[in-house]
Amino acid sequence: MTENLVDIRNLNVRFSGARTVHAINDLTLTLKQGETMALLGESGSGKSVTLKTLLRLLPPKRSHIDGNIVVNGVDVLTLSGKKLQAYRGEEVSMVFQEPGLALDPVYTVGDQIAESVMRHKGVRKDEALSTALDMLRRVRIPSPERRLHNYPHELSGGMLQRVMIALALACRPRLLLADEPTTALDATVQIQILLLLRDLQKEFGMGVIFVTHDIGVAVEVSERIAVMYAGQIVEEGTTREIIKDPRHPYTRGLLAANLHDAARGARLNAIPGAPPPLDTRPDACSFAPRCPLAEPQCLAALPPVHSPNDRRRVACIHPNAPILAE
Amino acid sequence: MSKTETLADTQPDKGGPAQPLLIVRNLQKYFPVRGGIFGGKKAVVQAVDGVSFEVKKGETLGIVGESGCGKSTTARLLIGLLDKDKGEIIYDGQDLGGTLSLRELRRGVQMVFQDSYASLNPRLTIEASIAFGARIQGLSDPVGRARKLMERVGLAPDRFAQRYPHEVSGGQRQRINIARALAMSPRLVVLDEAVSALDKSVEAQVLNLLADLRREFGLTYIFISHDLNVVRYISDRILVMYLGEVVEIAPVDDIWTSQAHPYTRSLFSAMPSMDPDNRTKEPPLAGDPPNPINPPSGCRFHTRCRFSEDVCKAKVPLLHPLTAGSDHLAACHLHDISSGHSKAGKDVFE
Numbered sequence: 001m002t003e004n005l006v007d008i009r010n011l012n013v014r015f016s017g018a019r020t021v022h023a024i025n026d027l028t029l030t031l032k033q034g035e036t037m038a039l040l041g042e043s044g045s046g047k048s049v050t051l052k053t054l055l056r057l058l059p060p061k062r063s064h065i066d067g068n069i070v071v072n073g074v075d076v077l078t079l080s081g082k083k084l085q086a087y088r089g090e091e092v093s094m095v096f097q098e099p100g101l102a103l104d105p106v107y108t109v110g111d112q113i114a115e116s117v118m119r120h121k122g123v124r125k126d127e128a129l130s131t132a133l134d135m136l137r138r139v140r141i142p143s144p145e146r147r148l149h150n151y152p153h154e155l156s157g158g159m160l161q162r163v164m165i166a167l168a169l170a171c172r173p174r175l176l177l178a179d180e181p182t183t184a185l186d187a188t189v190q191i192q193i194l195l196l197l198r199d200l201q202k203e204f205g206m207g208v209i210f211v212t213h214d215i216g217v218a219v220e221v222s223e224r225i226a227v228m229y230a231g232q233i234v235e236e237g238t239t240r241e242i243i244k245d246p247r248h249p250y251t252r253g254l255l256a257a258n259l260h261d262a263a264r265g266a267r268l269n270a271i272p273g274a275p276p277p278l279d280t281r282p283d284a285c286s287f288a289p290r291c292p293l294a295e296p297q298c299l300a301a302l303p304p305v306h307s308p309n310d311r312r313r314v315a316c317i318h319p320n321a322p323i324l325a326e
Numbered sequence: 327m328s329k330t331e332t333l334a335d336t337q338p339d340k341g342g343p344a345q346p347l348l349i350v351r352n353l354q355k356y357f358p359v360r361g362g363i364f365g366g367k368k369a370v371v372q373a374v375d376g377v378s379f380e381v382k383k384g385e386t387l388g389i390v391g392e393s394g395c396g397k398s399t400t401a402r403l404l405i406g407l408l409d410k411d412k413g414e415i416i417y418d419g420q421d422l423g424g425t426l427s428l429r430e431l432r433r434g435v436q437m438v439f440q441d442s443y444a445s446l447n448p449r450l451t452i453e454a455s456i457a458f459g460a461r462i463q464g465l466s467d468p469v470g471r472a473r474k475l476m477e478r479v480g481l482a483p484d485r486f487a488q489r490y491p492h493e494v495s496g497g498q499r500q501r502i503n504i505a506r507a508l509a510m511s512p513r514l515v516v517l518d519e520a521v522s523a524l525d526k527s528v529e530a531q532v533l534n535l536l537a538d539l540r541r542e543f544g545l546t547y548i549f550i551s552h553d554l555n556v557v558r559y560i561s562d563r564i565l566v567m568y569l570g571e572v573v574e575i576a577p578v579d580d581i582w583t584s585q586a587h588p589y590t591r592s593l594f595s596a597m598p599s600m601d602p603d604n605r606t607k608e609p610p611l612a613g614d615p616p617n618p619i620n621p622p623s624g625c626r627f628h629t630r631c632r633f634s635e636d637v638c639k640a641k642v643p644l645l646h647p648l649t650a651g652s653d654h655l656a657a658c659h660l661h662d663i664s665s666g667h668s669k670a671g672k673d674v675f676e
């Protein structure tokens with residue numbers, strides 16, 4: 001167990017308020033040191049909530065969390081005060097879809113990176129600034145000396161995301177959480193950032209949980225994929241297993257909907273309907289109402305988790321169903 | 327054979343089958359903007375600059391390109407939401423501003439936007455929203471028409487007619503927008519990132535719907551998207567824009583197998599790999615697209631193109647067929663033997 005960088009056991013997250021939302025339902029997930037895992041799922045499936053829970057960013061009054069989260073030996077859900085601050089930034093950091101929201105418009109990017117380094121590493125300003133410069137170089141920002149003195153609004157979208165990554169990695173966290181960091185970028189910029197993250201992961205050796213709704217993005221960055229639906233992981237495996245041998249009907253539907261191999265003009269084998277409301281805790285297969293293979297038992301109880309090998313799992317009564325030739 | 331059932335009150339065809347439904351020539355739209363990076367000076371965004379293309383009756387033309395390249399501005403010009411600075415828009419043989427009035431154009435050309443919230447009035451019921459345009463245009467029985475269309479786009483009128491836009495999902499709102507466009511009995515529908523905000527599984531449902539409607543009503547589409555897979559799936563031809571200009575147009579299969587313009591090539595190579603054993607090794611381009619304020623001289627792509635030579639900075643490459651009579655067009659000096667580019671006419675991508 002100690003070899004796991006991240007160990008999430010039976011996590012449940014429920015929001016109360018005007019509406020009750022069972023955002024995460026019995027989620028179990030492990031990540032080994034230095035591993036990159038993609039959390040793949042459509043909007044509302046609970047990807048961001050999973051990351052925010054890991055970073056303890058949820059509003060305490062309205063969120064009800066139970067389960068266990070251990071990151072690098074630290075019991076995350078009991079952290080508070082200074083320890084929580086140290087955990088955020090030193091152990092774990094995050095990059096978001098909108099770097100504009102995470103960066104402060106009134107400080108130069110150099111000062112922001114340096115400030116974070118001073119706070120977490122207790123070094124002097126000049127040393128922190130040289131770390132900042134080194135980080136800008138590592139994220140391959142051209143003319144980094146000059147860029148150090150730029151304000152966020154002076155940078156393009158791709159540059160901002162590089163700065164965000166530099167800021168996130170400046171304190172050498174063991175775990176990087178990335179929440180759709182390339183979704184707002186153009187295609188030719190997105191691929192640059194994906195390959196940069198892939199290289200930096202190798203260079204720094206941190207574990208990465210990369211949230212995305214785009215299968216192609218997951219393929220480019222991750223060695224493992226966990227597919228989320230209605231706050232649960234419905235399938236997990238190596239990227240190769242998920243792409244070449246998807247087992248869960250939802251994963252198969254997602255792959256088909258990517259359209260990369262759809263015959264032009266042919267009718268798409270679309271998943272009907274929409275994801276379920278999350279106002280009650282699921283007590284059956286959440287995908288059953290949309291599933292072409294559903295049977296009465298799928299609506300009667302939670303599906304068993306089939307685990308053909310160590311870290312491969314499929315939450316479906318048909319884990320071995322042949323792939324339908326359409 | 328597909329049966330073509332026309333929407334009630336569709337405008338009659340004027341030009342005959344050989345007449346393109348839409349011809350756009352040298353369309354231009356510049357936006358004056360304040361200061362920008364040039365301090366106090368007035369700057370100009372060259373959002374659409376000399377764009378020309380045709381859309382045949384019944385075809386789907388896909389338009390791709392990165393954000394800011396002028397796709398939406400082109401779309402807005404086509405439906406008269408923006409005034410053009412220059413150029414011609416010829417709809418079924420009739421010149422906008424000449425024989426064709428804006429009102430007539432708007433009957434024939436409808437648009438569906440990406441943001442399904444912003445384009446619907448939150449205070450109108452779904453039924454009223456769909457009936458609205460038809461009523462304004464004085465078409466008969468707007469409510470009956472709205473209910474029929476709701477049925478057709480998969481929104482049961484009994485369940486949805488009296489609900490409001492915020493009470494339904496994104497996919498359902500996009501169905502409303504499609505019904506609303508069709509209520510005007512258009513012949514051409516411009517879909518600007520119409521499925522881009524939807525989740526993949528819902529997107530596939532809406533794409534099926536769009537394909538069915540096109541067939542049933544004999545529609546012509548201009549389909550704008552940043553997702554090449556989606557564009558390939560739905561389009562007959564693809565038009566690629568870069569910084570306000572058209573750099574390539576070709577039938578889908580041609581452009582999918584061989585992109586002629588170096589930018590198109592890069593754009594296609596930037597698509598994430600779907601093969602874990604064969605991931606992308608090098609990003610095809612470095613940096614972000616340049617600013618359309620003060621775009622590069624000559625070929626606007628020359629600042630990022632690995633084949634750029636002096637001629638590319640000096641001379642604007644014109645859009646022309648790769649070989650005489652070909653329907654594959656590109657605007658690059660590599661494809662013009664007389665351009666003076668040292669690699670002109672050679673297969674540089676090997």
Ligand SMILES: Nc1ncnc2c1ncn2[C@@H]1O[C@H](COP(=O)(O)OP(=O)(O)O)[C@@H](O)[C@H]1O
Nearest residue numbers: 015021023042043044045046047048049050278
């Ligand atoms: N702070 C919150 N309060 C109430 N509901 C929330 C909150 N944050 C997220 N949710 C709900 O939790 C579910 C999962 O959201 P999220 O994790 O953001 O999905 P995604 O997979 O798109 O990132 C959604 O139904 C969302 O509306």
Ligand SMILES: Nc1ncnc2c1ncn2[C@@H]1O[C@H](COP(=O)(O)OP(=O)(O)O)[C@@H](O)[C@H]1O
Nearest residue numbers: 357371373392393394395396397398399400618
């Ligand atoms: N109303 C406007 N005023 C000023 N600039 C605009 C306006 N509309 C669009 N632009 C600019 O014109 C360029 C093209 O924009 P747009 O047509 O929306 O591109 P796309 O749809 O391809 O992303 C962009 O640089 C954009 O900022």
Ligand code: SF4
Nearest residue numbers: 625628631638658659
């Ligand atoms: S004209 Fe020159 S710079 Fe432009 S795409 Fe062709 S080779 Fe590249």
Ligand SMILES: [Mg+2]
Nearest residue numbers: 047048049179
């Ligand atoms: Mg999210």
Ligand SMILES: [Mg+2]
Nearest residue numbers: 397398399519
């Ligand atoms: Mg646009």
